[in-house]
Amino acid sequence: MTSDADLIARIDAAFADIGKPEHFTDYRHCCECAEHDETLRSHDRDNLELRHVGNPGWDPLCFSSAQGLAYYLPTLVRFALAPPSRKYGWYADQLLFHLSSGGAWNQLYCYCTSEQRRAVAALLAHLVETRTEAFDGFPEEDRLLQAHALWSAA
Known part of the structure; x- marks a missing residue:
């Protein structure tokens, strides 16, 4: 069984070359998009906190x-x-919402390379293996299994 640390290292390696975009959203669309863009632009991988994206x-x-x-x-x-x-x-x-929304047309899935897709599939397999009790009997259990099937097809 893969440890959390091993899985994090695999994700880090697979996504290391992804540069920070100049803008994250269509910031000119509306005030909400501008605010979300500013939130994401004003942080990086090291200082983004759950409070910024957890709601x-x-x-x-x-x-x-x-x-x-x-x-x-x-x-x-x-x-x-x-x-x-x-x-x-x-x-x-x-x-899971970000990884499964849109099914096979999920924007992140479509963007990722095969190596990145395999790393995400490993994450989802790890969640199935180590966190099943957190999903058991909840609608997210189906979403987890569907996401795992999608990303594992990479």
């Missing part, structure tokens, strides 16, 4: 480009593997 009702990553999601994925994986936050809950639920 599903106000998640700037929902408005992000695929490159922006790929850039922050190593940080998001760390959030997902951490114990649940008292204020925001378990981030893996939210990460």
Whole structure:
């Protein structure tokens, strides 16, 4: 069984070359897009905190480009593997949304290379192997299995 640390190292290696975009969102679209863009632009992989992206009702990553999601994925994986936050809950639920929304047309899936897809598939397999009890009986269990099937087809 892969450890959390080994999995994080694999994700870090697969996504290391993704540069930080100049803009993450269509910031000229509206005030909300501009605010989300500024939140993501004003941080990096090392200082983004769960409080910046942990509220599903106000998640700037929902408005992000695929490159922006790929850039922050190593940080998001760390959030997902951490114990649940008292204020925001378990981030893996939210990460699953970003990895499964749109099915085979998921913008991050379409953006990623085969190596990156395999690394994400390893993350999802790791969640199945080590965090099943957190999903058992909840709608997210189906989402996890569907996401795992999608990313494993890489």
